[in-house]
Amino acid sequence: MSLFAIRDYRHLFAAQIISLFGTGLATVALGLLAYELAGPSAGTVLGTALTVKMVMYVLIAPLAAAYIHRLPRRAFLILLDVVRAGVVLALPFVTEIWHVYVLIGLLQAASAAFTPTFQAVIPAIVADVTDYTRALSASQVASTMESLLSPVLAAVALAFIDFSWLFLGTSAGFLLSALLIAPTRIPDAAPSAHAGAWAKAAAGIRTFLTTPQLRGVLALNLVVAAAGSIVIVSTVNYVRDELGGSQQDVGWMLAASGAGTLLAALVLPRVLRRVAARAVMMAGAGTLVAASATAVTLVAAGPDTWAGTAGLWAGTAGVWAVIGAGMALVITPTGAILRASVAPAAVPEVFAAQFSLSHLAWLITYPIAGWLGTAAGFTLTWSLLATLAAVGGVGAVLLWPRSIAAPMRASLAKAA
Template sequence: MRLFALRDYRLLFSAQVIAPFGTGLTTVALGLLAYDLAGPSAGIVLGTALTIKMVMYVVIAPLTAAYIDRLPRRTFLVLLDVIRGLVVLALPLVSEVWHIYVLIGLLQAASAAFTPTFQAVIPDIVTDESDYTRALSASQVASTMESLLSPVLAAVALTFMSFDRLFLGTSAGFLVSALLVLSARVPNARPSAHTKAWDKAASGIRTFLTTPRLRGIMALNLVVAAAGSIVVVSTVNYVRDELVGSQSDVAWMLAASGTGTLVAALVLPRVLDRIAARTVMMTGAGVLVGGMAAAVTLIAAGLSTWAGTAIIWTVIGIGMALIITPTGKVLRASVARNAIPEAFAAQFSLSHLAWLITYPIAGWLGTSAGFTVAWSVLAVLTGAGATASVLLWPRHEGRGAVTSPVTPARQVPTTDRSTLSKAA
């Protein structure tokens, strides 16, 4: 593949693959650590840690965009990887629950700064539109493989080592990622048109609010979060309590959703070469609306079965990939090159804000009122988000509608302007 002939992309993609696998091991180990410290209250500990994570993602990403053009991006990324590696090494040493909260806050603050910065580097390295589409798909595949394989690797490792050793694997992953980033040539961010930090932090959000297609993506973020929450949050209790399954059954059900995402991500590059991103993403929204309707019907009518649940979870995985994978392509086509870091940071923050809304519904409402009520609320949010995306993102949005508050439309490079109608 021509994409992987690019040395710098190859190194960065390898870093992207290795670091998340370490994060996946941490997820398993953190749950066991919480249970070791809090026993029956482990769920509350994990829920609080997850909330801290989302808050950090929402707050830190725009602040990163405000200062990234003043920093050497390669050094910044390496520093963040080292910080994450050191924080993870400290986790096995904690003796109080509040220690977990402090360390998770530091870890997720570093991740919230790292991810949008890393995402904004890729379009500066992969300049060909077709190759960039494939880079987005490869990123989705890497993320999906992490969610599929990390629990399996953790399960195998736990057969011959204690859970605290998993943190060592995570730390090693971050340090290897740092070495790979250090070996790559990472261009610094282009100077922003804004001089004040607050203007930079807010410019990405303003771009989303003033650009029709990006307002549509904001609505699609809610669609993904509402549907994805029943997979991420509800699967454990649903499989164990409703289907009376085992811990391994939980992993297999999560794998069903991951398989759907993986298959869709592998197919999408060729599809996006021929079909507009808007069409693909709206199709994904429709798939998720249908999947949520099926999930509510399944639980409300008392028809829960292994096969039916696996099919619905797979459909949800497919729908999520249809929306998430093309998003970077639309972002790059919608802003000037010097606004790309701010746009990616804004999307990172806004997408996690949607998850911050839907996680409590799936978790807390699901626990107090039951799956039927919680999933029905999430299904309504899925439908509302899908409807809003169609209304906010016009089918025939012209080139003139895609302008950046950072750079006037006439200054957008020709290569970017040529992709505007294609992305819409």
């Protein structure tokens, strides 16, 4: 409670929550917009748009983290929110596919700069080390909860309105985020200890490459991205074309994945008190590999093997929920692993490196899910993604030896 007693932090956290939910609504709406513009080729459009997003995150986030000390941070955050609100408001009016790519590039460039700036502000407002680690965890929990609630809200909204109105909700969310940030007292940053952008980014990446458990996290990022891309990129075309579903059905199917995330998140705190984080994360990786393989059998076998279309709907929702749960098992303990692996002074750099490296994994899997899915079909595409998930899982086991888990338990308990 001491954390949320800090007025400026409350404002920033509320701004993050609203911004996250706005982004979640836009993700659902973007998939439906891609289907309206491209029909059966929607996977290609969505995969390309999300690839643009990942390129922006991988390239711009480290630059923003390195150079933010040269800018007035509060004004910069407000400007980024206003830019994002304007870009999202323009999306419902696009008539050409290339318009989508340009606007998504602008939107995600602003988002890629917003996230590291927001993360850099937190230690300036939350001075206590314990509260700071809790603030990082709260941000991670907010991102996890958004994956559940945004699709549910979108599904409910789509029962009454056209998907284009979801963009309006997103734009309003960004503007409200800016209004919350405006009265917040955010001190300008001190100069960075590193000479340049890439020096700062490289510091965190070097830590990842030289620390066994962080190398394991790096491999687990690939597992999450491979399985998650099946859900995020393929759901629109799969539900609309293979299952014959509606716009609202797309939202509910995405919500099934979020429901799995929520159920896992509810039980994880107690589990992590008794079970090593490594074991939990490896179990999550195994779950994702198995669920991805099951998704392949879903699309390859067809409705006859699943007791007709109704059985296929139920089977898909179940697999999507398992993928959501598996992602939570891997992602939720990651913050504690990062904090327990380095000295307090290096925590921001390692979090920034994880931000870029995890998005690099999505940069690999999004084009596969989108482009190959349209060109070669779901069976081959999902088989390749399931294989990548398996490669990542095996890599995590080899790179993160079991012997590392036991000495970290005390550190993780203190960091949690």
